[in-house]
Every structure is written in structure tokens, then in C-alpha cells.
Amino acid sequence: MRGVPFPFPAALRRGAALCGALGLVASLASCGWGGPDGDDGGRLPGAPTGITAAAGSATSVHVMWNAVTTDAGIGAYEVYRGATKVKEVPGSEHMVDVTRLRPSTTYAFTVRARDTEGRLGPPSREVRATTPEAAPADRAAPTRPSALKGRAVGSRAVQLSWSASTDDRGVVSYDVHQGGTKIHSVGGSQTAAVVTGLRPGTRYVFTVRARDAADNVSPAGTAVRLTTPGRDAGGATAPTGFRVTSRAADGAYHLDLSWVPPRTDGVITEYQVHLDGRPATSLVFGGNAPRDRATYSFYVGRESGVRHRVRLRAKLPDGTWGGFSAERTVTTGAGR
Structure with missing residues (x-):
């Protein structure tokens, strides 16, 4: 999901500076930009566009940008304050709060995309934000909008x-x-x-x-x-290739799940597993969330011969839940 101030600016800046914007004097190749492709033959992610920065408080700035699309998928975004990397967020996120800043200070920010194969793209254009003066001993919150x-x-x-x-x-x-x-x-x-x-x-x-x-x-x-108007192709947001097997370990039974994550503009990091028609467990992957095939295992009890219905869904970058996978039936102690 992406939010932008309203109204939209009259025009968007194009052609963000690359190495020069960071004050580097090395060759273009040292920026990892020897042309449209990297040294390993893979195409680098593009520079994030639509970057904005706004003070959130006297000690924080909110930075946002548009998602970058690449064949390999974006694994993470790196956020820089000047030449210093200060934040890294998963590829499914396009915003971050940079904290622990000084009041009454102007800061410059850029963002770079890194794909799931580790290739780092060029920086976005630089944006600036100034934190306001600190308000000491202020404990009164604003009124609600x-x-x-x-x-x-x-x-x-x-x-x-x-x-x-x-x-x-x-x-x-x-x-x-x-x-x-x-x-x-x-x-x-x-x-x-x-x-x-x-x-x-x-x-x-x-x-x-x-x-x-x-x-x-x-x-x-x-x-x-x-x-929103229109029809949602729910099937496009559902995990595919969903498989479930039963496994015994230490006198108890576990269900082993595997699936292919839905394709989105970012990496899916959160899923919800439904067991017998009800939410059973949630799982959250870290920065290295799988894009090709994901696996997960969870405990279901000690009794053999119990029949279970299992399905799962992904939390999408817009904050909503995608469609459910196909439902699979498995019996403890009977394997698949």
C-alpha cells in the first residue's frame, strides 16, 4: 500500500542522480551500475520513485516511496540519512519512521532497493525534512481528528x-x-x-x-x-501448490505445510493457517521470507487417526488478507 499527500504535486522529478548524489568520485562501475545489467548478468533494481519525507515529531521523520518492480522481486529497501544507512525494511513495505533524530535539524534521505538475489540498485532522488523545535514537558496529546x-x-x-x-x-x-x-x-x-x-x-x-x-x-x-470499485481476482492473491503431510515426532503429531507465495509487488512475510475452518496459528517470516516455496510445521496433538482440513492465506502489502489456498485434508498418522 502506498499513501501520498493530497493534492498531487504538479510534476514528478525524473532522472535521480546516482553516484554524484552521494558525493562519490569512484567510477560508475563502483556503484554497481556498469550498464543495465549487473556483473552477474542480472538486471539491477531501479531507483525508487515518488520518495517523500515529512517530520513526524521533533525526533522522527516519516519516509515513503513507490514500490520497485523487478523480475527477481525486491527483498528489502535500504534507507540512508546522508551517506549513512539508517534503516532496512522488507520488500513488502514502502515506508519507515526514522527515529532518534535531533530537533530543529534538517536531514536528507535517499532509498535504494535490493532484490532477492542481493543486487543493490541506484539511490532515489534526495529529499529533505526539518524536525520542529522540541516541546519540553509536553504531555498533552492533540485532540482527535x-x-x-x-x-x-x-x-x-x-x-x-x-x-x-x-x-x-x-x-x-x-x-x-x-x-x-x-x-x-x-x-x-x-x-x-x-x-x-x-x-x-x-x-x-x-x-x-x-x-x-x-x-x-x-x-x-x-x-x-x-x-474500491471493480472485482478482486482473489485467486491471484492466494498461495498456490499447497501441500500438507502428517508427521510423528516425540509421541505427537505435526502437520508439515508447503506452498508457493502469491506474486505481489513486495515479499509476503505473514500468513494465517486455518485448521478445521478456524484460525489456528499465524507465522511471520523475517527479512529473508521465501518467494519460491515456503514451508512451515505446527503441532496438532497426540491422537492418531484424527482428520483435519487445512488451508492458509497471506497478508498482502496493502494490509488486507489475500485469498485462501486450496483446502487440503490430512489424517494424523496416515502421512499425506
């Missing part, structure tokens, strides 16, 4: 707007949440945003919170529920 409204803008985006919050020292930013996940942040002078990267025919729930310079966060305003 009110009058949140929204409408679908096509089948993959929504436009949100709300009434400004108040604070004794001033609102620095607004955090936009989809469900329970923060997906975007805009400056305290803005009361609107466009959230993109959504799925057609999907129901979403959005809320907004206000934040001041001391990182006090308001309660969430009233939620707005929106459904």
Missing part, C-alpha cells in the same frame, strides 16, 4: 480528508491507519491524503491520529469504511 471522509479514486486508490486537530503547542503530523496498521503520515498543515496501491472490490477501514512534537498521539477519529 474529526469529520473523516473518503471516496474511492478509481479501483486502486482512495482520497481521505478530515478536520484539523488542536494542540497546546501545535500538531506536527497526522498518521493514517488502515485497520490496525499505520500506512502513511502527512505534515500537520495537511488535512487530506490519497492512499494508493489498493485492490479492486475490497473493503477498507481508515482512521487518522494527530501527533505533536513531543510524540504525543491523539485518539483515533471516527473510522471511515470504503470499498
Whole structure:
């Protein structure tokens, strides 16, 4: 999922500087950019576009960018403050809060994409953000944003707007949440945003919170529920090649699962397993989440001859759950 300030800028900058933007004097080849392909013959990821940076508080800046698409898939994004790498996020995420900054200071940020085969692409264009002055001994949170409204803008985006919050020292930013996940942040002078990267025919729930310079966060305003038009090809978001076998170990039975993750613009890191029609367990992979075939095993009891129905689904980059895999039936002690 991707959120951008509203209204959109009149034009997007193109042609981000590469080695020169980092102040390097080495050859282009030393940047890993000897042409369209890397030394191993694979094509490098492109430079992230649409990068923005906005102060979230006196000690943090919210950085966002558009997803990079590559045949190998993006394994991670590296976020730099000046020439220093300060954050790394999974390829399924396109935003990050850079924290532990100094108040009243201007910072410059760039982002680079690294594919699942370890190739690092060129940096994005540089963006700058200035943190506000610190507000000592400020424990009062802003008032909650009110009058949140929204409408679908096509089948993959929504436009949100709300009434400004108040604070004794001033609102620095607004955090936009989809469900329970923060997906975007805009400056305290803005009361609107466009959230993109959504799925057609999907129901979403959005809320907004206000934040001041001391990182006090308001309660969430009233939620707005929106459904994007069109039809969602749920099958395209479901894990495929799903297999289940039963295995005995230490006097108990386990189910061994394997599947192929759905193809998305980022790496899938979270799944939910349903057993006999109910959620049974969740699993979260780290930065090296599998893209080709994933495996997982979990305990189901000590009794042999018990028949189980199993299926699973993935949490997609837009924060919603994808379609379910095919349901498989397995009996403990009977193998497949």
C-alpha cells in the first residue's frame, strides 16, 4: 500500500542522480551500475520513485516511496540519512519512521532497493525534512481528528480528508491507519491524503491520529469504511501448490505445510493457517521470507487417526488478507 499527500504535486522529478548524489568520485562501475545489467548478468533494481519525507515529531521523520518492480522481486529497501544507512525494511513495505533524530535539524534521505538475489540498485532522488523545535514537558496529546471522509479514486486508490486537530503547542503530523496498521503520515498543515496501491472490490477501514512534537498521539477519529470499485481476482492473491503431510515426532503429531507465495509487488512475510475452518496459528517470516516455496510445521496433538482440513492465506502489502489456498485434508498418522 502506498499513501501520498493530497493534492498531487504538479510534476514528478525524473532522472535521480546516482553516484554524484552521494558525493562519490569512484567510477560508475563502483556503484554497481556498469550498464543495465549487473556483473552477474542480472538486471539491477531501479531507483525508487515518488520518495517523500515529512517530520513526524521533533525526533522522527516519516519516509515513503513507490514500490520497485523487478523480475527477481525486491527483498528489502535500504534507507540512508546522508551517506549513512539508517534503516532496512522488507520488500513488502514502502515506508519507515526514522527515529532518534535531533530537533530543529534538517536531514536528507535517499532509498535504494535490493532484490532477492542481493543486487543493490541506484539511490532515489534526495529529499529533505526539518524536525520542529522540541516541546519540553509536553504531555498533552492533540485532540482527535474529526469529520473523516473518503471516496474511492478509481479501483486502486482512495482520497481521505478530515478536520484539523488542536494542540497546546501545535500538531506536527497526522498518521493514517488502515485497520490496525499505520500506512502513511502527512505534515500537520495537511488535512487530506490519497492512499494508493489498493485492490479492486475490497473493503477498507481508515482512521487518522494527530501527533505533536513531543510524540504525543491523539485518539483515533471516527473510522471511515470504503470499498474500491471493480472485482478482486482473489485467486491471484492466494498461495498456490499447497501441500500438507502428517508427521510423528516425540509421541505427537505435526502437520508439515508447503506452498508457493502469491506474486505481489513486495515479499509476503505473514500468513494465517486455518485448521478445521478456524484460525489456528499465524507465522511471520523475517527479512529473508521465501518467494519460491515456503514451508512451515505446527503441532496438532497426540491422537492418531484424527482428520483435519487445512488451508492458509497471506497478508498482502496493502494490509488486507489475500485469498485462501486450496483446502487440503490430512489424517494424523496416515502421512499425506
